[in-house]
Amino acid sequence: MADRSAAIAGLGMTDLGKVYGRTAAQFAGDAVRLAVADAGLELGDVDGLLTSAGVSGGVGLALQRDLGLRDLRLLSEMQSYGSTAGQMVQYASLAIGAGMAETVACVFADAPLRQDTSTGAAYGARGAVGWRGLLGAAGIRDTNSMYALAAQRHMDTYGTTNDQLGHIAVGQRAWAELNPRAQMRTPMTLEDYHASRWIVEPFHLLDCCLVSNGGIAVVVTSAERAASLARPPVHVLGWGQAHPGHAQRRHEDFGLVSGAARSGPAALAMAGLTVSDVDVVELYDCYTFTVVITLEDYGFCPKGEGGRFVADGTLGPDGKLKVNTGGGQLSSSYMWGMTPLSEAVLQARGEAGRRQVPEHDVVLVSGNGGVLDHHSTLVLSPHGPAGRSSS
Amino acid sequence: MTVGPVRRDEATAAFFDGTARGELLLFRCPAGHFSPPYSQQCDTCASVDLTAVAASGGASVVSRSVAHRRGGHRDILVVAELDEGPWWWSKVIDVEPEQVVAGARLTVVVERADEESEAVPVFRLA
Structure with a gap:
């Protein structure tokens, strides 16, 4: 049986932390471009994209157009909060194993920090209405x-x-x-x-x-393809x-x-x-x-x-x-x-x-x-x- | 301010009608299981035949923490187990942190931020 296992072939990390002046969508685009280049690939090689947004939102399906990705075979926004990144690699590996896609970029980006607000406010309560509002009103903010x-x-x-x-x-x-x-x-x-x-x-x-602005992406591809790319494969x-x-x-x-x-x-x-x-x-x-x-x-x-x-x-x-x-x-x-x-x-x-x-x-x-x-x-x-x- | 302001929405309207009467409403199914008031179905047997009933008001501390606010104010927060079984997350008022330990007995009371706001269930030491 052919080896259809998956490997991480590229990693892209923007500057992280108190980095201002870019939106989460821009960080996401930067991270994918960096990850694809790190792998020794071009954006045109990407046929799958999975996105994950943080508290600031703004990272989603539109990233396809931001990156000029044509004819994707896999595209979705994913959300299980902090377990999402690992899950994206899992779904990418499954898709690659099934022959549904060959090279899948998985990205998270967030930009909760503003120069004029505290880090605490960046993750603070948002409107006191309904069940969520009740929790905050009772001090569980x-x-x-x-x-x-x-x-x-x-x-x-x-x-x-x-x-x-x-x-x-x-x-x-x-x-x-x-x-x-x-x-x-x-x-x-x-x-x-x-x-x-x-x-x-x-x-x-x-x-x-901490609370941080920035974006990180990985490129997942078949182990077979990863072996011929720029970086050591991570299986x-x-x-x-x-x-x-x-x-x-x-x-x-x-x-x-x-x-x-x-x-x-x-x-x-x-x-x-x-x-x-x-x-x-x-x-x-x-x-x-x-x-x-x-x-x-x-x-x-x-x-x-x-x-x-x-x-x-x-x-x-x-x-x-x-x-x-x-x-x-x-x-x-x-x-x-x-x-x-x-x-x-x-x-x-x-x-x-x-x-x-x-x-x-x-x-x-x-x-x-x-x-x-x-x-x-x-x-x-x-x-x-x-x-x-x-x- | 003991509690913060909160407004009702469609999902919480009946619950806040209850707190306005001083009651913490739970759901009870025909088998007698109690579920939290935000449940769609009984969280023990999945029955959707739920009746709103007022909790007895007795509870015990499952866990506790002390939130430190700006200006030196502290809030004593708890996960409390209502005597009917469901847990309720809220604060304990009129108490020193040392008194709120795991297993401590509590009583439900309601407080409101102002006349515009809904009443919020909180706890006192029993």
Whole structure:
């Protein structure tokens, strides 16, 4: 049977962070042009396009015309919040495997930051009407509050502490110092973490992700075609999604278990691997807590042990487990699921510069959307599915 | 201000008629399961034969957090389990953060921002 597996052949990243004067649509166009050029392709080679918009909107079907893409065989706007990026790679891989498309660009872009407003306002409440308005009127104004309630439940149930969450922020900042693209590169200590102001307890400012403008795109194509292109192919070995559909009622495990518990094992099983095979872990880290629950759910440590696990010299460039090696959403930039995915591509290629992990045969990537409502996982590798020991 | 202003829409009209009477309305199906008031169907058995009933007002803290606002004000936020089973996300008023721990007993009350706004269910310590 012919190998119809897929690989990521191109990566495009605009300037990220406090970058003003461009719309989300312009960032999206820039990111796709960069990704296509990175692959050594031309826009005319693209026959599929999947788009993902952030809070500012404006990234959608019109991107086809912005990029002058003719006769596409696949085109859609996708939305599962933070799990979308991983899912786009999955749908692109499926389409390529089915022979429906050959070269699919997947893009996320957002421009929530304005020069004259605070970063908090960029993600703030939007109109107090109906059920959503009721939540805000009662003080649950933003995602910070909802994740804080999830994290506190984990802390009350398993004894997870702020000190342990702080180790995640500190470890990722140490990685960010090695990443020239990272927004936050000044060294951080555990004392700095504890001294940062409360946002919503148990979250300090340094528990929360950044807010960023910019765009990131990847080009997915057949492994066969990727082998002849400009960059080292990053093979898509496995994937999973999980959308638990939690009810709001007695006995629900909100804050204790996420969709990662199903998505992670499914992705690894598809790749024929286990967590002990994973060399590099790029996790969606909208909050420090999201790293804790995802490490537990993926099986890197037992349920409830995530806090103790990360506080035990596990994280950071000198740690036992290489997690969020670019600094993540906490210290590098917040491009939703494209933040962990883009760093995973760089690590799998061996192009991560001073922060390159020497062993990078298996890279695990997570995406997380809503309030732990949506999860996606990818298993990536510089080696194809036929034989991981040789490329 | 204890709660913020909120306006009704088509989906919330009956619910806010309830809060105007001081009630937090839930749905009950013929099998006796309770579901949140925004449900299309029973979240236990999928029945669409739902009747609006007022919650008893008793609840327990599932999780809690403290939101720090500009000017030093703090809001004590909770996910609370109503005694009927559904969870309700809101704030606890007239309380110190240390008093709001997992399992603490609460009572539903309603507050409104001003005469133009709908009444909003919040909690007090029982």
